Amino acid sequence: MKLARVLERVPRRFDPARLAAELARFGERDWIPCPSGALGSSAIPLVTAGGSANHELALAGPARPTAALGRCPYLEEVMGALGVPVARSRLVRLAGATEPPEAEEWNYHWFRRAPVCIPLVTSAAVTLSCGGEIAHMAAGEAWIFDNTRPHRLHNPSGESCVHLIVETRDPAGLLREQGGSLALEPYRFEVLSEEEVAALTEEILADPGRRPMTDAERLAFVETIEQIRRRWGAAFRRFGHQSTGELAYQDIILDVRERVMPKLAPKSAGMKAAAVIDTMLWMSPPAPRRFDRPATTKRSTDAEPLGCPxxxxxxxxxxxxxxxxxxxxxxxxxxxxxxxxxxxxxxxxxxxxxxxxxxxxxxxxxxxxxxxxxxxxxxxxxxxxxxxxxxxxxxxxxxxxxxxxxxxxxxxxxxxxxxxxxxxxxxxxxxxxxxxxxxPRENISSLVEGWRSRRFLAYRGMPGWPYRDWSFLLPPGWSSLEGRSLVEIAAYQWKAAxxxxxxxxxxxxxxxxxxxxxxxxxxxxxxxxxxxxxxxxxxxxxxxxxxxxxxxxxxxxxxxxxxxxKWRRHEQELAALLPSLEPTTAKATTHADDLPQ
CATH class of the missing domain: 3.40.50.300 (P-loop containing nucleotide triphosphate hydrolases)
Structure with a gap:
């Protein structure tokens, strides 16, 4: 989130000794890798989408405390005292003698939120730099910074430092009176409004750093932007902030990615505005390493003679x-x-x-x-x-x-x-x-994740389907799923299969x-x-x-x-669907665990 001041101390101060005592509750096995290393290389998630130990973005599901936060009553008290709704929170650790590369967060999640940084274990040598300003943060202080600008923690000391990162969409609330108990950011499937898309696309058109274009190319580019605005407006008026519009929104976002972003210069103002639109439906962290079988050396051709075994x-x-x-x-x-x-x-x-x-x-x-x-x-x-x-x-x-x-x-x-x-x-x-x-809860949730990844496309431009793509198997009666949410589509596929x-x-x-x-x-x-x-x-x-x-x-x-x-990120939608799946669930799970001796 763009802030008026790039780096500002919040009028809160917490007990360094109690913070350190909370940290001592954790062992090395509690730390997991960070997807971005500008603030640390490992983390302990405290508030996440769905409440499991993950780094998923807020759109992935309702904000819930993790089991790790349940072990830390004072950290929960600290977050409550900030007096703002918490979207996500985590402890981050940066090893000694480490100066990670700078990062700029230009994506939709951070378009709506800003981070608060509270040192738990630090030293006078540790600094937070952001947008050209530098802060020496003492243990127990709270600082807010504009992470859309280049930023990083620098730890030249010989010991690891640990900070509490709290994300909120109400940074102005940090300057009000101290809060009470922990408040979590309410969940909804929130996308950019018609007005926000208009403003971001205006930034794209106004960007002087666009790649060189001829007059004809410039006119075509402007028309592309206008088409995207019109399509977004029509989709938003139909679906609003409802997950039933996800596939319609995705198709428009793909047009931005394919027809607009290649015309923009890297790191330009226009590219940053386009990146907010492009990442609007981002939910999942990077995929882990795969388990691969030996690859074949070549593919067969029809010209090869063959006697079938x-x-x-x-x-x-x-x-x-x-x-x-x-x-x-x-x-x-x-x-x-x-x-x-x-x-x-x-x-x-x-x-x-x-x-x-x-x-x-x-x-x-x-x-x-x-x-x-x-x-x-x-x-x-x-x-x-x-x-x-x-x-x-x-x-x-x-x-x-x-x-x-x-x-x-x-x-x-x-x-x-x-x-x-x-x-x-x-x-x-x-x-x-x-x-x-x-x-079914785990299976359907994984199907939704697969649809969103676009790695399992089965059909493109399918007649009768108003969206670009269809993922996974095509069950009888699929045409009735137009305008349904991905959870509903995935549940239908699970039940049919x-x-x-x-x-x-x-x-x-x-x-x-x-x-x-x-x-x-x-x-x-x-x-x-x-x-x-x-x-x-x-x-x-x-x-x-x-x-x-x-x-x-x-x-x-x-x-x-x-x-x-992981399925709990879809818990509310699944709860409404599970009764209709019960007959199939009962049959499918009958004696599934009985193994012959």
């Missing part, structure tokens, strides 16, 4: 998207006799004209035995065979023809297969299925499928894989044992740090 009792993992199926697939792919296509089969299926949703007017991703004509079945088997890799990443087609197995065990996982069990069973009559289920799986598996022999739970996979991965191995007749070896021992790695499609309480 026999797929003996192929094993299909079926589940709603974002249920943990990638982690299960990665673990199962460690079995010594298993072949996979190295990923998901979207491209293979859509390359068969009869199977592309366009052939059915984009009605859904549903496929049944009626779709499994001999020609389609043969094309699918060949498509799989061309991409086969073993657990080492070696391609089937890279082996000499006489060394390729004529029969093999095949593992496949594509979330849309939740709607295709009858089709798969018709193509592979001896197919086996592993049905993975996950708590699990209901279809339940109905289709019920028609199969019990010996051909097994239901397992995500929670059980996390708690007892070895036992889960052993039970699946017995179902499928897979051979166990040391590599499988190693893969299921100790802490499981993060899945390669993980978007944010795992936490059992």
């Amino acid at each position: 026999e797929f003996e009792r192929p094993l299909f993992v079926v589940a709603a998207p974002r249920s943990g199926s990638t982690l299960l697939f990665d673990l199962l792919s460690r079995f010594p006799d298993v072949w996979t296509i190295g990923g998901e089969s979207h491209e293979i299926l859509r390359a068969i004209p009869e199977l592309h949703p366009a052939a059915r007017g984009y009605s859904s991703d549903r496929l049944t035995e009626a779709d499994a004509s001999p020609g389609v079945a043969g094309a699918l088997r060949e498509g799989f065979a061309r991409q086969l890799v073993d657990r080492r990443g070696q391609r089937y087609l890279d082996r000499p023809a006489h060394e390729r197995p004529g029969r093999l065990r095949f593992l496949e996982k594509t979330p849309a297969n939740a709607l295709r069990i009858p089709f798969l069973r018709a193509v592979f009559p001896d197919a086996l299925f592993v049905y993975l289920v996950r708590d 699990n209901a279809a799986i339940e109905e289709d598996l019920a028609a199969l022999p019990a010996s051909s499928w097994r239901r397992v739970s995500y929670d059980e996979l996390i708690r007892r991965p070895g036992e889960v894989l052993l039970s699946i191995g017995k179902l499928a007749g897979l051979r166990w070896d040391e590599e499988v044992e190693k893969a299921t021992s100790g802490v499981l790695p993060l899945s390669r499609v993980t978007l944010s740090a795992p936490s059992p309480d």
